[in-house]
Amino acid sequence: MRDIILLLIIMGSLPFILKRPFIGVLMWCWIAYMVPHRLAWGFMQYFPVASIVGGTFLLAYLFSKEPKKLPFAMPVVFMVLLNVWMIITFSANVQDSHTIMMLDKVLKIQLFTLVILAMFTTKQRIEAALWVVGLSIAFYGLKGGIYTIQTGGSGRVWGPTGGFFYGNNELALTLLVNLPILYYLRTRVPPKYPWLKWLILAAMALSVLAALGTQSRGGLVACVCVAAFLWLKSPHKIALLLVFCLSVPVIYQFMPDTWHQRMATIIEPDRDSYDGSVQGRFNAWEMSYNMAKENVFGGGFNGFKPANFLLYAPNPNRVDGAHSIYFQMIGHHGFIGLALFLGIFIFTWFSANNIIKMAGKDPNWQWASLLARMLQCSLIAFGSGGAFLGLAYFDLPYHLAITIIAVEQLLKKHHAAIAAEKKAARNSANVVQGAFTK
Structure with a gap:
């Protein structure tokens, strides 16, 4: 029954996507971040959902009147350059079925990211996509948080199979990147829906529990970083500090001894004291660094193969594996790839700082200022937790980037319109003054 319902939803959305391509953006985000077909039990688990929705969306977009031009912004320039460089590094290294599959997968993600950016032309569209992304990931926060409570923190939480964040470490990072998004969405709930505010608050609390329930050491590092920056960027610092002071001791005592023992290994007195898992990461990181020094193109998408070790x-x-977004880029695409990725x-x-500055104290644009600050928190979570995870190609951080770019473009248009109005008013005043002078 679950498979049939999901099939009807997917196939039923296609006519609407053809008529209104932006619905395809929302469907694509839902499939990418909730991976709903993997929650089915039958034929839908391996049904080409992404290909069907993505193909329909691109077809509808190409033949629609939707904008086809990308805004000129430095993150977009670096994104395009990174894609070009990845094609170059792919061509410069040995190709096999794995590298071909990876290039195809990565370029598709990047293509859809840029197309979505071109379609982010209004505040309503930007927020609609955020709602889909935020609630899709929050589903696993709710699910994982409840499981953590049920097992007393002893059961390890996992993500959806087939998605970027199936692993426990990847799920922890994704939930924490999503936390500031949920914070922002909660502020956008109309007062007549108080239940939705409470639901989002519960999702935030359970997402933190789920992230801790993954027993991911990198997740704990990201949790501390995102909490610190969330406090710094929040307009409600006293209330948030009170929440932290009340909840942290409770959560700390709630987690079992096995969790405490594992988290205690985050910082060791010397390198040799770390466990085998961490030692393997050190070894892979040094390998990727040494390889990039010898080869400007890195090792390609198969850089972490036994021959390179x-x-x-x-x-x-x-x-x-790489177990780090930074060493993943170094190992796959060399130092140039890392520089473009960081760029x-x-x-x-x-751009987020520019949004905050341009929004100023204008009440009509405080949403943009808050969103920019929250997405900065999300980027901090990705940058800190990603230091221990190979998620350099994950859709989510690129979606955050294009969201910030789109908001910045809206603000620039707003300021340009104000400047044009002032100029027109000055010209009119000069004409009138000139007439009286004559």
């Missing part, structure tokens, strides 16, 4: 790793017999988010941060 034999050549560049301190321990050639210990083969591991996207550094300039996105500057």
